Amino acid sequence: MNFEYKNIVVAVDGSKASEAAFNKSLDIAKRNKARLILTHIVDSRTFATAEAYDRTLAERSETYAKELLDGYMKKATLAGIDDIVRCVEYGSPKVKIAKDVANSFQADLIICGATGMNAVERFLIGSVSESITRYANCDVLVVR
Numbered sequence: 001m002n003f004e005y006k007n008i009v010v011a012v013d014g015s016k017a018s019e020a021a022f023n024k025s026l027d028i029a030k031r032n033k034a035r036l037i038l039t040h041i042v043d044s045r046t047f048a049t050a051e052a053y054d055r056t057l058a059e060r061s062e063t064y065a066k067e068l069l070d071g072y073m074k075k076a077t078l079a080g081i082d083d084i085v086r087c088v089e090y091g092s093p094k095v096k097i098a099k100d101v102a103n104s105f106q107a108d109l110i111i112c113g114a115t116g117m118n119a120v121e122r123f124l125i126g127s128v129s130e131s132i133t134r135y136a137n138c139d140v141l142v143v144r
Contacts, residue, residue: 005029005139009037009087009107011097011132014068017113021143022072025111026079028141035083037105038072040065041093062088094131102136111141 010025012018022038029036042061065088076084085105089096102110112129133140 005032005034005109007037007105007107007109008032008034009039009097009102009105009110011039011041011093011110011112011128012068012072013040013093013113014064015113015115017115017143019113021111021113021141022075024141024143026076026081028109028111029076029081030079034109035085035105036076036081037085037087037101037107038069038076039087039089039097039101040068041096041101042088042090043093044090045092093128095135097128098132098135098137102138107138109139109141110136111143114142114144 005028008025008029010022012022025036028034042058042065044058069086069088073084073086087101087105089101091100097110097112101107110132112132114129115127129140129142133142
């Protein structure tokens with residue numbers, strides 16, 4: 001039986017692990033002639049208290065997300081990927097990637113890094129990649 005992935009979500013946050021996941025996604029997307037959905041989740045849960053001190057936090061996070069995804073889109077285009085979608089969402093990455101983004105794009109594969117940027121949250125309540133593998137309705141590739 002020959003199975004091909006058609007809609008691949010790759011979660012990026014600027015970390016080395018997400019860079020490795022992105023690089024792996026390029027190979028898989030090319031091999032499968034798949035649509036690549038580049039997604040970044042702005043963790044808006046931190047804004048509730050932090051914006052009391054810094055009103056520009058949300059704006060800077062949005063700018064960072066746009067610049068991050070623009071860079072990945074250029075790399076994907078140079079690598080020969082034709083079908084690329086950019087997706088910025090707000091909320092908890094653990095919930096948004098596995099449930100909202102994957103479902104809205106009918107993903108059949110999610111690729112993410114083994115560790116992201118938020119070590120404190122990972123220590124206290126588990127990693128984003130662990131949550132994605134637990135709650136996704138499709139295959140998940142965790143890249144080390």
